[in-house]
Amino acid sequence: MTRQQLVECIFQQQSYLCVGLDPDLDRFPPSVLETDDPIFTFNKAIIDATKEYCVAYKLNLAFYEAHGLSGWQSLQRTVEYLPDTHFKIADAKRGDIGNTSKKYAQAFFEAMPFDAITVAPYMGADSVEPFLAFDDKWVIILALTSNEGSQDFQFMSEGGEQLHERVLRTAQSWGTTENLMYVVGATHPEQFKNIRQIAPDHFLLVPGVGAQGGDLKAISEYGMNQDVGLLVNSSRGIIYAGGKVDDFAEKAGHAAQSLQEEMQGYLSAFLK
Numbered sequence: 001m002t003r004q005q006l007v008e009c010i011f012q013q014q015s016y017l018c019v020g021l022d023p024d025l026d027r028f029p030p031s032v033l034e035t036d037d038p039i040f041t042f043n044k045a046i047i048d049a050t051k052e053y054c055v056a057y058k059l060n061l062a063f064y065e066a067h068g069l070s071g072w073q074s075l076q077r078t079v080e081y082l083p084d085t086h087f088k089i090a091d092a093k094r095g096d097i098g099n100t101s102k103k104y105a106q107a108f109f110e111a112m113p114f115d116a117i118t119v120a121p122y123m124g125a126d127s128v129e130p131f132l133a134f135d136d137k138w139v140i141i142l143a144l145t146s147n148e149g150s151q152d153f154q155f156m157s158e159g160g161e162q163l164h165e166r167v168l169r170t171a172q173s174w175g176t177t178e179n180l181m182y183v184v185g186a187t188h189p190e191q192f193k194n195i196r197q198i199a200p201d202h203f204l205l206v207p208g209v210g211a212q213g214g215d216l217k218a219i220s221e222y223g224m225n226q227d228v229g230l231l232v233n234s235s236r237g238i239i240y241a242g243g244k245v246d247d248f249a250e251k252a253g254h255a256a257q258s259l260q261e262e263m264q265g266y267l268s269a270f271l272k
Helices: 003-013 038-050 068-081 098-111 125-133 163-171 189-198 216-223 248-271
Strands: 017-021 056-060 087-094 116-119 138-144 180-184 203-206 230-234
Touching: 017 038, 017 087, 017 248, 038 068, 038 248, 056 068, 056 230, 087 098, 098 116, 098 125, 116 125, 125 138, 138 163, 138 189, 163 180, 163 189, 180 189, 189 216, 203 216, 216 230, 216 248, 230 248
Parallel strands: 017 056, 017 230, 056 087, 087 116, 116 138, 138 180, 180 203, 203 230
Antiparallel strands: none
């Protein structure tokens, strides 16, 4: 998916919501567990209930890999079921030496129809560049994450520059605003002004809204650029909004709709 297509989808849907598909069997209702492929059954119901309210889906690979071969099969079925109109993110957090990264890229961009993959930049440019070699595909670099441990390294300072700021500045020379995004956690809303000074035109994938307590209003106020430039992810807050009930998908749809309506308000203010 190109940047123009993504931007058009955002304004058409009046949403910059990304739904995280993190399937946990322990949180499924019994009726889903009784099916031949519980993960795909659950994901399909969530997709059908939320697709009119979001523009993207993020599949956290750990929740599939944990089930071995069957989990990979569920992953494949899920990504192939996702509508072509929606941006598809493999939350894989890969990053290795160049020839290994090339194989990871082939796995998610050729063997599976993902539009983007999350990548750890710790090993430097040559570990990221193989992912950038694919047309109309995106690399989403971990810059400032939403977990508590982000304090351990990402705010370390050298010469007045924090590590996540160094990542933001350096990685811009690896790709363009057409194929490179950054992960910036919603739990750090005070950082968005500074991040927009460093990377004013790039899209930001923002996890941490919902269960992790991120402030959507602050993120939208400080994080939007001329193309909106945000994909705000909610996983548990949407897909488990109803708990272990048979109408879990309906509850998820209501949760996604609530976020979409809030986003629509911020978009209206932004466009004035």
